Amino acid sequence: xxxxxxxxxxxxxxxxxxxxxxxxxxRRRPATFRPIKGYEALKGVIERAVEAGERVxxxxxxxxxxxxxxAPALAxxxxxxxxxxxxxxxxxxxxxxxxxxAMAILAQDTLRKVYSDARALPRYSPIxxxxxxxxxxxxxxxxxxxxxxxxxxxxxxxxxxxxxGALAADFGERQGAFVLAGTDDAQSQALLYATAEHPLIGExxxxxxAYLNVGRVHRASLRVQDAVRMLIITGIVIGAVLSLLGVxx
Amino acid sequence: MKIGTYLLWAAMAVxxxxxVLLGYFVQIDQIPADSLIGNIFTLRLLIMGWAxxxxxxxxxxxxxxxxxxxxxxxxxxxxxxxxxxxxxVAFVLTLLLGLILxxxxxxxxxxxxxxxxxxxxSLMALLAIxxxxxxxxxxxxxxxxxxxxxxxxxxxxxxxxxxxxxxxEGLFFSFFAGLRNWLVQVAAAGGARGILLGVxxxxxxxxxxxxxxxxxxxxx
Numbered sequence: 001x002x003x004x005x006x007x008x009x010x011x012x013x014x015x016x017x018x019x020x021x022x023x024x025x026x027r028r029r030p031a032t033f034r035p036i037k038g039y040e041a042l043k044g045v046i047e048r049a050v051e052a053g054e055r056v057x058x059x060x061x062x063x064x065x066x067x068x069x070x071a072p073a074l075a076x077x078x079x080x081x082x083x084x085x086x087x088x089x090x091x092x093x094x095x096x097x098x099x100x101x102a103m104a105i106l107a108q109d110t111l112r113k114v115y116s117d118a119r120a121l122p123r124y125s126p127i128x129x130x131x132x133x134x135x136x137x138x139x140x141x142x143x144x145x146x147x148x149x150x151x152x153x154x155x156x157x158x159x160x161x162x163x164x165g166a167l168a169a170d171f172g173e174r175q176g177a178f179v180l181a182g183t184d185d186a187q188s189q190a191l192l193y194a195t196a197e198h199p200l201i202g203e204x205x206x207x208x209x210a211y212l213n214v215g216r217v218h219r220a221s222l223r224v225q226d227a228v229r230m231l232i233i234t235g236i237v238i239g240a241v242l243s244l245l246g247v248x249x
Numbered sequence: 250m251k252i253g254t255y256l257l258w259a260a261m262a263v264x265x266x267x268x269v270l271l272g273y274f275v276q277i278d279q280i281p282a283d284s285l286i287g288n289i290f291t292l293r294l295l296i297m298g299w300a301x302x303x304x305x306x307x308x309x310x311x312x313x314x315x316x317x318x319x320x321x322x323x324x325x326x327x328x329x330x331x332x333x334x335x336x337x338v339a340f341v342l343t344l345l346l347g348l349i350l351x352x353x354x355x356x357x358x359x360x361x362x363x364x365x366x367x368x369x370x371s372l373m374a375l376l377a378i379x380x381x382x383x384x385x386x387x388x389x390x391x392x393x394x395x396x397x398x399x400x401x402x403x404x405x406x407x408x409x410x411x412x413x414x415x416x417x418e419g420l421f422f423s424f425f426a427g428l429r430n431w432l433v434q435v436a437a438a439g440g441a442r443g444i445l446l447g448v449x450x451x452x453x454x455x456x457x458x459x460x461x462x463x464x465x466x467x468x469x
Binding site: 102190202 | 270273274275276300301303304307308309310311312314315317318321322327328329332333365368369372373375376379380382383384386387399440441443444445446447448450451452453454455456457458459461463464465466467
């Protein structure tokens with residue numbers, strides 16, 4: 001069809017088809033994922049924080065909902081769902097912060113849904129989803145006050161960060177909190193590797209929903225990523241071999 | 250009633266998402282403006298315009314939320330309430346000055362250039378110290394092979410990028426400069442491409458989950 005990028009549409013349909021396929025076979029052939037140290041440790045520290053009356057903080061980063069960098073924050077909302085389910089009945093439930101107004105509203109809606117599902121809506125507070133500052137560094141400047149004043153012992157960074165992510169992780173380390181940090185930007189990942197106790201490398205941030213048992217769609221989507229990655233790797237290898245043989249240029 | 254509302258939000262989100270997404274697959278210069286696909290593209294532009302407006306409204310709501318959080322803290326006199334009080338005073342003062350004098354006035358620009366910019370620049374400078382300390386902490390606390398390779402590579406690139414190395418001729422210096430170039434242009438670039446590929450795949454499936462209304466961050 002003239003004027004329509006059919007290749008793009010076919011690739012998109014491939015993703016949808018694989019997602020439905022892996023969702024269908026999830027019960028009969030459940031996926032086994034390699035352990036990711038950060039997510040494994042997160043389950044334990046959340047339980048300990050709830051028992052000790054300490055708070056869990058999840059940062060959704062400084063990316064905008066309408067920007068191209070919103071995907072890691074959307075993945076962060078899946079992690080927020082899982083954390084909120086475990087801390088709903090705690091004296092100090094999870095607090096989610098962001099540097100974007102629209103993302104703060106999404107965090108509030110996510111938390112509200114979890115409280116509603118747990119029939120604990122009266123315990124929900126709209127200020128548990130917050131915008132800390134409208135610019136990346138004003139957001140980070142507010143973090144030490146939040147970490148110090150709200151008894152935070154688990155500090156999770158799951159969103160879009162630039163260089164300010166390193167400061168955000170370091171503030172958590174100085175507080176003596178458990179720090180799990182991931183983002184989509186390769187350079188920021190290098191900074192987080194140095195500053196965070198448990199860095200999430202590559203696309204591990206998008207695996208949070210699957211590892212924290214948010215639902216079978218999250219497990220299926222992780223399997224789609226792996227399957228498509230294998231297809232791409234196969235294509236690259238075949239292309240390299242054909243190029244070496246002089247078949248293609 | 251609740252189910253009806255949920256379906257309405259989901260239908261709106263999915264419908265809007267599909268229209269915007271389809272717009273990306275259309276090459277508008279080859280499509281007549283009055284055709285169905287042309288209309289979809291026009292609708293996509295309209296929705297994107299609305300999204301920008303809504304994001305601006307959301308920023309206002311976010312700022313109100315910020316004010317509310319700190320107001321609550323001050324009224325309860327919780328830990329760190331004095332910082333919250335300073336924030337509220339600065340918030341109200343800046344807002345009033347901006348509303349009365351306009352955002353481009355000399356006073357507002359002076360406040361921005363003399364307080365906001367230096368504070369943010371200082372935090373950027375703090376980052377250099379933070380990263381140096383984090384490098385030492387990494388070697389001290391996480392003594393595995395990957396961490397040592399990480400710190401070693403960072404040091405080699407740092408030494409190789411220094412003005413003394415790049416400007417000096419000789420076997421020893423050209424070795425470091427060459428090693429640095431190989432690390433940056435081959436090893437790091439290859440690794441970064443692999444990471445970007447994984448991130449792109451993760452972004453696509455995350456977007457698809459929202460588009461298929463499996464993930465509904467807009468609530469019920």
